[in-house]
Amino acid sequence: MAVSIILFIIIFFVVVVSHEFGHFIVAKKNGIHVVEFFVGMGPTLFSFYKGDTKYSLKLLPIGGACVFEGEDGLQKEKGELSEGAFPNAPVWARFSTVFAGPLFNFLTAYVMAIILVYNCGITLPEVRTVYEGSQAEEAGLMEGDIITKINGKNIHLGEQVTLITQLNTKGESLQVTYLRDGQKYKTVVKPTYDESTQRYYMGIGVGSYLKCNVPQTFQYAFHTMKFYVETTVKSLEMLITGQLSKDDVSGPIGIVKVVDEAYDYSRAYGVLDVALNMMNIALLLSVNLGIMNLLPLPALDGGRLVFLLIEAIRGKPVPAEKEGMVHLAGMMALMVLMVLVFFNDITKFF
Helix, strand or coil: CHHHHHHHHHHHHHHHHHHHHHHHHHHHHCCCCEEEEEEEEEEEEEEEEECCEEEEEEEEEEEEEEEECCCCCCHHHHCCCCCCCHHHCCHHHHHHHHHHHHHHHHHHHHHHHHHHHHHHCEEEEEEEEECCCCHHHHCCCCCCCEEEEECCEECCCHHHHHHHHHHCCCCCCEEEEEEECCEEEEEEECCEEECCCCEEECCEEEEEEECCCHHHHHHHHHHHHHHHHHHHHHHHHHHHCCCCCHHHCCCHHHHHHHHHHHHHHHHHHCHHHHHHHHHHHHHHHHHHHHHHHHCCCCCCHHHHHHHHHHHHHHCCCCCHHHHHHHHHHHHHHHHHHHHHHHHHHHHHHC
């Protein structure tokens, strides 16, 4: 477990630093003064100054921040802001600075996807098996068919087909577009319910391995990252609609357990396999952090972007004290949520 904790800390560090570095580098480019760049939360383990910015590492691996001068609006009333303060920058400079955090998470995820696809290849959505008597057989699907669309959605990976069937909890008919000998065909498959697994199946086995060349690596890395984005968005939707419960949500403890399981499984295959499995987890977490921060909620980057858009439309900012109160309330709610997730992890795993 000690090794897994260290691996989790490394993953956390990479994901959070990439996010905060996005804020940092764009802020610097726009001449915005960064007061502090820190990773973690709680008591400071160590810190140092470089130029006019303080760099800190904090105890708890649950976040980080890039703090800009005057971004909370409190100093503005005192008239203590310098020329490089956040409120003094043009609205689109502030917008790009805030948006850069999530953007860098997606860029980091894409780089990780490139490394993973180059080393591991991908699974194509090729039909490998058509089960006898299945609805897929009745619909005319055959081994070797390559699925290109389901219900109008483009399909590039075998995992996409699996996910769509898993999420088809009502057994709705699926409109399938596929290639056979270079010709495009369409059919409709009505999934069959399996009592033993309590889910619907099309009646096919999908997936053929492709070792990607360089152009394919960049292409399928994008599709891989996009698949993680779609999976995360769908998970959020299911959580909001009640299709997922609190037990499906994990905080740091839950993630450490996932890292530990991946490490135990992969270590027998060598260091490279461990590294690739950890990178896969980091890719998912980077996408998650990017999407979560784009949610239009107070205290998150998405909430700040909403206020900046309002300012751009109105031609003047929302009063600093009002925006500050909204973000403060959001931060308090976020801290309460983090505590609840932490205790939920404890009850699940201990």
